Amino acid sequence: MKHNDYINKKVELNYNKSKLNFNLSQALFSSFSIDAGTSMLLKTVVKETDEESISSIYDIGCGVGVIGIALQKSFPNIKEAVLQDRDSLAVEFSKNNGELNGLSSIEYSTDLALLGVENRKFDLILSNIPAKAGEKVLINFLSRSGSFLNENGKCCVVIVASLANFAESTLKNAGCEILFKEYNKQYTVLHYRGYSNEYSEDFSSYIRNTETFDFDDHQYKMDTVYNVPDFDSLSFQTTLSMAMLSSYRIKGKALFVNPGQGHIPVYLSIKHGNDIGKIVVAGRDVLKNKITTHNLEKNRNKIDTESINIPYIDSLLEIEEESSFDFLGVEIEPVPGANWYSMIKETAKSVLKSGGLLFITGKSSPMHQLLKETKGFSPVEDKKFRGFRAVLLKKN
Known part of the structure; x- marks a missing residue:
């Protein structure tokens, strides 16, 4: 890490029989603990997924890397992991946390969602969707993300409760199949597949x-x-x-x-x-x-x-x-x-x-x-x- 003074706190995460550590920063989302939405998403993924069938993952808006690193560390057959964020500092922290957890094969990408991975397919696409992304951005992401899946792959996302109905209706309008839903007062998790070709592939x-x-x-x-x-x-x-x-x-x-x-x-x-x-x-x-x-x-x-x-x-x-x-x-x-x-x-x-x-x-x-x-x-x-x-x- 070039600037250790950007590290605010180090936290532990026990996930799927793996013990992990993460450096957090006050310059990035969730600077004092792993946020509840991410934890909820991770629990549903391990509960609803045949982990041995997963060989490739794509973590979009990865932040400090919690979701992608937790899966790469604990799922036995992952050979390809892409962690992406539009914030270069977030990607820097993801790299640091990958090294902190002994992972050297992760691919890191500084770009907007679904850009820079053209012609690639994944078994799992995951995202803790930012609440302030903007309606057009959310529609485009939810409608297109399934096009980057392998045949039996799925997208797993968590979104704030106030946007849950909007997310569900967007997926249905795009012809997606909702495979799983879990919710509480704060967040909703959705697992889905399917996509629409009606949306742009640029920013x-x-x-x-x-x-x-x-x-x-x-x-x-x-x-x-x-x-x-x-x-x-x-x-x-x-x-x-x-x-x-x-x-x-x-x-x-x-x-x-x-x-x-x-x-x-x-x-x-x-x-x-x-x-x-x-x-x-x-x-x-x-x-x-x-x-x-x-x-x-x-x-x-x-x-x-x-x-x-x-x-x-x-x-x-x-x-x-x-x-x-x-x-x-x-x-x-x-x-x-x-x-x-x-x-x-x-x-x-x-x-x-x-x-x-x-x-x-x-x-x-x-x-x-x-x-x-x-x-x-x-x-x-x-x-x-x-x-x-x-x-x-x-x-x-």
């Missing part, structure tokens, strides 16, 4: 709205996604950020970390045009990286654009050359107990050219911690608005 189901935005006499169109801010209007934080950057000429090679829907890079690419030679978007969340790249293309941006999925900002130190960027923009992702602020400064000092601009934005309180010491940088501008703060620095 278009994640798109929530298409909106036109206006800022600083510049108009641009954006496709926006579920569960990411700024989907129908500019937030206070984004408004503050764009207002500050509107006064400066951004040119050369620009790097945006945690780009959200892509408002800031899209706005700057329109405002400065050919002054920007290349745009790199990077961050933990595959969906944010994908939608930002998509929106740059949507606005007829001809700037060379690259997308990088990384678990930590200082992962860029292993990818990007020193003094290679003229601009670095970062939306902070504070993690309690972790030295995230030093990682930002170390990365900025390495990748920025002398005279390059460092722009940082986030909630005011953690921004204060970050800016206690800015050796190697000179202040350019510092503004606060409605609980948010934006700072522009220049590398000496």
